[in-house]
Amino acid sequence: MSAPSAVTAKERAAASGQLLAAVDIGGTKIAAGLVDRTGELLYQVSRPTPAQESGSAVLTAVHAAVEHLAADPRWGRVAALGIGSAGPVDTARGTVSPVNIPGWRDFPLVRSMAAHPALAGLPMVLGGDAVAMAAAEHWRGAARGHANALCIVVSTGVGAGLILDGAVYPGPTGNAGHLGHICVDLDGDPCACGSRGCVEGLASGTAIARRALRDGWQPHGSDASAGAVAASARRGDPIALAAFDRAAQALAAGIAATATLVEIDLAVIGGGVAQAGDLLFAPLRRHLARYATLSFTSAIRVVPAALGTDAGLVGAAALAAPRLGATAAPSS
Ligand SMILES: [Zn+2]
Numbered sequence: 001m002s003a004p005s006a007v008t009a010k011e012r013a014a015a016s017g018q019l020l021a022a023v024d025i026g027g028t029k030i031a032a033g034l035v036d037r038t039g040e041l042l043y044q045v046s047r048p049t050p051a052q053e054s055g056s057a058v059l060t061a062v063h064a065a066v067e068h069l070a071a072d073p074r075w076g077r078v079a080a081l082g083i084g085s086a087g088p089v090d091t092a093r094g095t096v097s098p099v100n101i102p103g104w105r106d107f108p109l110v111r112s113m114a115a116h117p118a119l120a121g122l123p124m125v126l127g128g129d130a131v132a133m134a135a136a137e138h139w140r141g142a143a144r145g146h147a148n149a150l151c152i153v154v155s156t157g158v159g160a161g162l163i164l165d166g167a168v169y170p171g172p173t174g175n176a177g178h179l180g181h182i183c184v185d186l187d188g189d190p191c192a193c194g195s196r197g198c199v200e201g202l203a204s205g206t207a208i209a210r211r212a213l214r215d216g217w218q219p220h221g222s223d224a225s226a227g228a229v230a231a232s233a234r235r236g237d238p239i240a241l242a243a244f245d246r247a248a249q250a251l252a253a254g255i256a257a258t259a260t261l262v263e264i265d266l267a268v269i270g271g272g273v274a275q276a277g278d279l280l281f282a283p284l285r286r287h288l289a290r291y292a293t294l295s296f297t298s299a300i301r302v303v304p305a306a307l308g309t310d311a312g313l314v315g316a317a318a319l320a321a322p323r324l325g326a327t328a329a330p331s332s
Helices: 009-014 055-070 073-077 109-114 129-140 199-203 205-214 226-234 238-262 272-276 278-291 311-324
Strands: 019-025 029-035 041-048 078-085 124-128 149-154 158-164 167-169 266-270 301-304
Touching (some): 019 311, 029 311, 041 311, 078 311, 109 124, 124 311, 129 149, 129 266, 149 238, 205 226, 205 272, 226 272, 226 278, 238 278, 272 278
Parallel strands (some): 149 266
Antiparallel strands (some): 158 167
């Protein structure tokens, strides 16, 4: 018998039954899971994010979720870890600064994870949550089989990720495809990012509710969320309908611009606001027909995301899947 030697990631992947570990870090929830080579989520744990506590308290919660995973008998088959985090992220530096986790600013997440004994030596890939969602939809969801697609998350903000030439395209720091901060209204309202007229300021759930209230919408009771605006729109409230129409128009302009730049043929829309269904998708398709007019953009389709709450973990795993070797990488 030869002496034991360090096992490389590729050698681990060559063995059968290799698994991916996934961690999904959001402002309200930290989830961790085990995902197989086909993208099936086998097991998951989650716990609340102590978002208002110190940065080290948040890290302790992430480590605790990982320790829970590491206690699973299948942990020994894990060959790589994918981490999806609320942004902004800087994958070049391995840092994150999630807006909803004030204790983490330029937080060295990759280094802090690698220091945990259960993760020592494990290949690790960090990505933003929207890029992870794009990877998930490409692997197992609505963008499967599409070589060029834009996947958008419309919730309290607007995030997005690109699939180009058959693979997720995160860009040098993990922020490529950040549709929410493309300007679609030259003299529009100032945006928190410093620019103005951004897609997010017009199309997010926050923006939909703000616009409806500003235009005189009367919520039933105390719920003034985008979901409540959607409920009013379903009853035919013209102000609520107009708020969704404006959001759809901003998304359509952003999608058309993206299609013109990089020739995507599919836009996948997920996130809480997408739950409004045709209230969003019908005006979105109508506006898109007005903006995506060139021969190479006019055939673009818009579809709802196929993966629900699992998208964060499946996406985090998808980011790390190429580390298993070519056979396990998500492909079109
Ligand atoms: Zn902005």
